[in-house]
Amino acid sequence: MSAVTDAVRADAPGNRLVRSVRDSLVVARRNLIRMTRIPEMVLFGIIQPVMFVVLFTYVFGGSIKVGSTTDSGVYKDFLMAGIFAQTVTFATAGSAAGIADDMQKGLVDRFRSLPMARGAVLTGRTVADLAQTAVTLLVLAIVALLVGWRTGTAEPTDPGRILAGFGLLLLLGYAFTWIGALIGLSVRTPEAATSGGIIWLFPVTFVSNAFVDSTQMTPWLRHIADWNPFSASVQACRELFGNPGVSTSDAWPMQHPVWATLLYSILIIAVFRTLAVRKYRGAAG
Template sequence: MSMVADSWVIARRNLIRMTRIPEMVLFGIIQPVMFVVLFTYVFGGSMKIGDTTDPDVYKDFLMPGIFAQTVTFATAGSAAGIADDAQKGLMDRFRSLPMARGAVLTGRTVADLVQTALTLIILAAVALMVGWRTGTAESTNAARILAGFGLLLLLGYAFTWIGALIGLSVRTPEAATSGGIIWLFPVTFISNAFVDSSQMTPWVRHIADWNPFSATVQAARVLFGSPGVVQSDAWPMQHPVWASLLWSVLIVALFRTLAVRKYRSAVS
């Protein structure tokens, strides 16, 4: 209970800070909205999904990938924020207080998750305005749609722990921003987020099919009832919901352990 209470104090501090610096939230929303518009109207109609180049099919195929990219790109903000707190000596101040060591990082990641959820809600509204729709099959219902967004947020939360480790491992917020985002480009683009992975060369497709990012995108498409779901014999693509859960939980378990250990050594 002490750990939960301490984490909430830190999370509340970061949420209040976000409200006092609204441009942090604003700029975090503008970028994914630009991706939605650009990919929809620039690439729509030129991408082959299955046997069709129908722009409406690509639009429904694309949106889960954009959602997943948005929640994972929040990693850079987490890394920069933690690096900034460390540079200003705030971590040392927290260490002097009678609080759980892991609460500082847990509170930060929870606050980032709230901001990511807000961004995702606005992005979903924009997607609806440009024509994105969930499936009309009987199996597609509100519970499945919420489950799809839940998996996306879980992936985003898992990746913020990677950002926390990066933020503790560098000396400046600028380095944390670069280090927090540069590795995301191969992760998000060597995946099934924007193109049908069956169109890739075999070795690249194998990487894409086993990419944790691809598993969550595939799970979201299945739960949303999106047309043009990529078919593959790889286990994560055959069981995307379970694969997404397993990958996210493993990432949280591994990188939370590493980040808390790094925090303890960094401030000692």
């Protein structure tokens, strides 16, 4: 009787939630330790966005019009929100490749033999990727300051709003890692996961307001850019950072970018986490 009671208690909703959180943290710790033992994973993840900052700042600065000016300093402040957002979304490829690698090595079968929550494997992986993204974002912000980026250049801001901007970026990055998780579970090799995790990001990030003012686009392309979830995040960060790039679009995401970013991110997490966990259970079944 006591054994039956203990089993019922263990399956109680509250206990299942606690066990899922605990198991997710264990898996996250495992992935973070793995990252520290392979530092080139973090290093290469930092080098790419730094190159984007330098290239776009010094190659395109002064050539692209923001509003009514082509001033390189204005473009620099306009650009950084887009680079930050691109950096967190490109972490999708790393998530996809890491999960595909674990699948290929048979890690799924090993986790199956353990009494742990099924969704914890993917949640732990995405949390670890979020921690790596936060480190990359911190380094990138320092580099941006070194090349001349400043907050509050277009309108006053404060530390709380700046932190909120980075918080939205990390939320967007976490949402996109679930897309990467689904891709990693859907392909056979890490190489295919890397390609599949990044190729679709180019139209998402470039058909947006990240690198050019969307008012300079043709009407049909501007409409797509204005409703792009990536554009909403970029616009929200510009507003919170006090950087130039005020939108004249009537599209709801551009008029309410902070709320749009929250809604888009939550929706992406809800949809792709459900699909990824279902895919994982099917692979482990």
